Every structure is written in C-alpha cells, then in structure tokens.
Amino acid sequence: MYKILTLNNISVKGLSRLPREHYEVTSESSQPDAILLRSFKMHDMDIPASVAAIGRAGAGVNNIPVEKMTERGVPVFNAPGANANAVKELVLAGLLMASRNILPAMKFADSLDGTDAEISTAVEAGKKNFVGGELRSKTLGVVGLGAIGIRVANAASALGMKVVGYDPLISVENAWKLSRNIEQAVNLDHLFSQSDAVSVHVPLLDATKGLVNQERIAMMNDGATIVNLARGGICDDEAVLAALDSGKLGSYVIDFPTSALLKHPKVISFPHLGASTDEAEENCAIMVADQVRDFIEDGTVRNSVNFPDAVMPRGSSGSRVTIANNNVPNMVGQISTILAKAGLNIADLLNKSRGNVAYTIIDVDGTIEDSAIDSLRNIEGVLAVRHLPAK
Structure with a gap:
C-alpha cells in the first residue's frame, strides 16, 4: 500500500487513477511515498525522507525545491500541455479585450442610468470613446513555442494575424505542430521590432527575468499590447507602466496583478486564471497522477523537470x-x-x-x-x- 500525500485539492478524476487497493491518498501523512500538489509552497516544508516522487498538477514548479529534491534523487513531475488550451483561450480573450477596449466599454455601459431612451442616447454618444482595432492583419510575437505558445501562435494565425515566433530550444516534435504560416524570428529584438502585440510563454528563470524591458518595448509598434500569462517578473513592470503612460503601449494583460498595476486604466488584470478551468485541472491531475503511479510502480520517468x-x-x-x-x-x-x-x-x-x-x-x-x-x-x-x- 503506497501513501500519497496531497498538499492541495486534486481533481477526483486524477486521484481515481490511483486504485484504492494499492494507494492511500491523504492530506496528512508523516511518511508518504509521494506528494501531489498544485500551488502549495514547499520551500519551507520539512519533506520526509520517505518521499520518492513529487507531482505538480500544473506546469510551473517554482513552488517546489527542485534542486534540493535532485540532490536526494527524487524526480519532480509536472503536467506540460495539460492546461495549454485553457491558457491559449485566455490569451486570445486578453488580446480581444485589449484591441476592442472591452473593459472600459463595459465599465461605461455599467455606469449608465435612466430610461431606455436616455440609455440609448448615451450609448450612441459614448461609443466613439471606445473605438478599437481588429486583430486581423496585426502582428503577434510569441516568445516561447512550447505546448502553450504553439497553440497561441496557431490560433492567432487562424484569426488572420501575422505571427512571428521565437524559441531557440524548440523541439522537433513541437516544430511539426506549428502552422506553416508562423514566421521565425532571428532573435528577440527582431520579434519585438515587428510586433503589434507580444505574448510570452517562458518559465521565470534568471535568463528570462525582465525579458520584456524598456529597450524591447521601445522597439514595438506604437500602441502595442503585451500579454503575460506566464509568470510575474518576466516583464519589467516599471518599464511597462512608463510605456503605458507615454502611449507607447496601449494595453498590458497580466495574470499576476500587483499593487502598482491594479489601478492603471490600461492594465487588464486577471487573478491567475490561466489554467483555472475544470477541464485543465482535471487534465493536469490525470497526467501527473499517471506519471507518479508509473514511477512508483515501475520506475518509469515521463515529464520530469529534473530527471x-x-x-x-x-x-x-x-x-x-x-x-x-x-x-x-x-x-x-x-x-x-x-x-x-x-x-x-x-x-x-x-x-x-x-x-x-x-x-x-x-x-x-x-x-x-x-x-x-x-x-x-x-x-x-x-x-x-x-x-x-x-x-
């Protein structure tokens, strides 16, 4: 009987992959064989020596002490691609909200009062303040062509956008999945210099911190949009705010709001919703439960970030x-x-x-x-x- 410790609520469909005759799933265990989690921060946790594997029901593993686990010979699994469709759809929603001024237009409509005739008059008088642009024919730069970036690039291309992608580490498998309409950027500066909008899909590492900075924003077309549903810190928020105030940027779509960003009228903030769909949570839980089970029973390693x-x-x-x-x-x-x-x-x-x-x-x-x-x-x-x- 293997003991699996859960540090967050894990989808029942995922846990059902661990048969009860062989697995005891619990939120309390001093000697678990494996740990399953989502957003729980493990860095200050005393991880028992009995733990042979850790499974993150999601993509990012910043909340797990990966280096420490590597030194102990413990694989850390994640679920790349399981939430990709959910994030892709929110990126598209952010692009549409930014291009059509949907958020301020909604606030304006919510503020209306009076009779139907008065509201109709106010609508016709006020709508000119929210004229936007269409995505079609605009250029989207996609930084990072992993499971999510590929879907964003292909979907944006299907909407009629010109898409330029950059990923020096793209796998052969992912390259085959890209639409033939996606153009390859020579480097990041080349990508930013062409773009009316940029969407970032890279992990937060020393090499990617501040990747979207003052210099690269200056290269973009005037009134551009930046979408960051990857991780806070990839964009230099001070540089972004300055560009929003100057008009160089028209919108900033962020899934990791901060006090400085929340009140800015050109910032569209989501409360970390990228993977927050029932389908994505189920897919992530199923994938990581299968991977942990395969490792526990057979020593098989799939989708480990350190093995x-x-x-x-x-x-x-x-x-x-x-x-x-x-x-x-x-x-x-x-x-x-x-x-x-x-x-x-x-x-x-x-x-x-x-x-x-x-x-x-x-x-x-x-x-x-x-x-x-x-x-x-x-x-x-x-x-x-x-x-x-x-x-």
Missing part, C-alpha cells in the same frame, strides 16, 4: 532496481559488478542522463537481496536506489 525521460517495459519475471546518481563515468560498470557478485543476471537495462543527473533501470533474473541494494546505495555518487519486486 531524464526513461521508459522500459517490465519483464514477465524477476525484480527491477532503479538508481539515480550523479552523471559521472563508470557508474553502470560499478552497478553491474555489484549485481554480478550477487549472482544476478541482467535481463534488461536502460541508462539515461540529463545534465548532472543519470538514471538507470535494470531488470534482473531472480530476487535482489537487501545486501545488494545496500551495496548499490554505498556507491559514491548514488543519490537514490529503489527495489521494485516482480509483479
């Missing part, structure tokens, strides 16, 4: 051992030697690496004794060893 992907089908008999270690030479050799001394034949082996971390899955004929597991743990550089008995 390499590693998928090897289970054999029909024998035991499985998984080893996480520092990515240094002769690790597989030392592991093989220990198993050979224990009289165990390796039936199958998979070794993958990612940066400073390597991960090995080994199926052996027979049963691995505790003494062999202890020997594996004692190899210098080994971070974690798990013994998965035959199914």
